[in-house]
Amino acid sequence: MTDAGTGRAAKNYRLRDWLISRQRFWGTPIPMLHLEDGSVVPVPEDRLPVTLPSVDGLDLRPKGTSPLGAAESWVRTVDPASGKPALRDPDTMDTxxxxxxxxxxxxxxxxxxxxxxxxxxxxxxxxxxxxxxxxxxxxxxxxxxxxxxxxxxxxxxxxxxxxxxxxxxGMVIMDGAKMSKSKGNLVELSELLGQYGADALRLGLAFAGPVEDDKEWNGVSLAGAQKFLSRALRAGDETSSPVGADAATGDAALRRITHRLLADAPGLVEQTKFNVLVARLMELVNGIRKTIDSGPGAADPAVREAAETVAMLLEPIAPHTAEELWARLGHEPSVSAAQWPDADPKLLVEDTVTTAVQIGGKVRATIDVPADISDADLEAAARADDRVQRALEGKEIVRVIVRAPKIVNFAVKG
Known part of the structure; x- marks a missing residue:
């Protein structure tokens, strides 16, 4: 229609006129004066704001009219411009x-x-x-x-x-329904706060699902959240390398987990994917635990780097625990003032890649190989795999297609 000259573009905001007056005592008085001749004039700007009268002695029970109408000494006034008697508008503005x-x-x-x-x-x-x-x-x-x-x-x-x-x-619901007094399905948060703490409550709700989704209260694990926070604090207690230790000399595997999280965390926060951020923090704490228990040990500088990262990234969700962890790691308060470190690009590169091995167009095995493996070495690794050898028995290899490091495909007959 626009091309034919018979129509034009328009914006439709789906907005309607807004009736702002309310027959309530609370709210902002409408600064208009009603004169005896029926005209309505605004209160002069130098007489603004119009303030509410004292409630002392007022009968504010509903009578079908605005309660402010009962404040006669306030309602009856004079128009400053003309000096004529006037009545203030007894309605207040919508809050x-x-x-x-x-x-x-x-x-x-x-x-x-x-x-x-x-x-x-x-x-x-x-x-x-x-x-x-x-x-x-x-x-x-x-x-x-x-x-x-x-x-x-x-x-x-x-x-x-x-x-x-x-x-x-989203809302927190109980047994598929919105919580309400009438349904008797409310949760006494004061008792839970005393038992688990505010941080566990926040963390449990954040981990329960995406921000925009409704969350079933029965699926929120406060005990699990509290246990994770305790594990994070324990990691801080066991960290024995000094403040400022050179993390570059630490365990490479743990550092890769740390820096992948540092690379992804800003985006996760911006996109409100707090449940994913919590899951990744749990993964990092597990990595710390593994490094301490079966790796280089608590004195490894990578353990300190990872624990400090947990404290900084945990702060938006569980600030009390994050502050405590930060202090246990030997830092002055507050962790909220600490700047998140930049991820090291070198630690974001995968050392190994999982390669799919296809035989006759179907995946028969997957093998982990170096990310920089050559086509020839990848084919040799695929041929050496027991599962591939069994799948190739009795078959003639017609052609081998190799795209290192992603895929090896054996075209076969028989």
Whole structure:
């Protein structure tokens, strides 16, 4: 239709007019005056803000009208411009009016000259990421968009959308249903906090699944989370190399696990894949345990490097444990101020690769070989494998295709 000249592009924001008045005492008074002739005029700017009256002596029980109407001495006033008698609007604004632009107030929290500085908004806004529950966020996000678009039209901000990225976290449910008092399926967190600690609760919920998914409470293992945190602290206690030990001289296998995690962790956090981050931290703690118990031992500098990495990467999820681990490793607080190290690219290169060996187009074996193996050596390794030899018995090899280090394919007859 556009090509024919009969249509045009348009944006549809799916926004409607917003009725902001509420018949409640709490909230921001609507700064409008109702005159005797039926006209409505705004309260002059120099008389703002309009504040709520004292509740002392007020009967705020529901009567089918706004409760502020009972505050006669407050409602009855005079229009400053004309000097005529006037009535204040007894309604208050929807509380969403306040909560829908707080992110802008954060830019100028102490200013009594303006709600926010437009120059600061250009520098810092819009918000990079918004996290909220789906039930709470729906109306709040609509109203935040509403106000932002009005501010854009007024030239006060240079963006039309308040939040660049949205993540709706899932709910914690019980037996497939939302927790509620009426259903009697609530969990007493105070008791669990006393038994397991806040860090175990946070870690258990993070490990239970992706942020945006609902999590079945019966599947959250606080005991398992507590056990892992204890193992992490134990690794710190057993680390015996001095602070500042040269990790480059440490165990190469453990260092590869550490640096692969250091390479992936920033992306996992940015993508809110906290469950994967926890799983990788568990893998690293297992690697530390293996190195201490059956490898070079607790004095190996790679053990210290790995334990320090656990402390730094654990801090966003289990801050108390991370701080304790950091101190046990001989560092001054706080671990939250420590900068995550960059991964060493040399340690991200795989030393060995798993190669598939196909016979007649079907995978008959997999073999682990050096990543830099030649075609000839890879074919020889494949031929030497017992499983390959058995699969080739009685067959004529017509052709061998080798693509080191990924695949070896024997084309056969018979």
């Amino acid at each position: 969403f009016v306040d909560s829908s632009w707080y992110f802008l107030r954060f830019l100028s929290p102490n200013s009594d000259q303006f709600a926010f500085d437009p120059d600061e908004a250009k520098r810092w806004a819009p918000v990079d990421g918004y996290f909220g529950g789906v039930e709470h966020a729906i109306l709040h996000l609509l109203y935040a968009r509403f106000i932002t678009k009005v501010l854009f039209d007024l030239g006060l901000v240079d963006f039309e959308e308040p939040f660049s990225n949205l993540v709706n976290q």
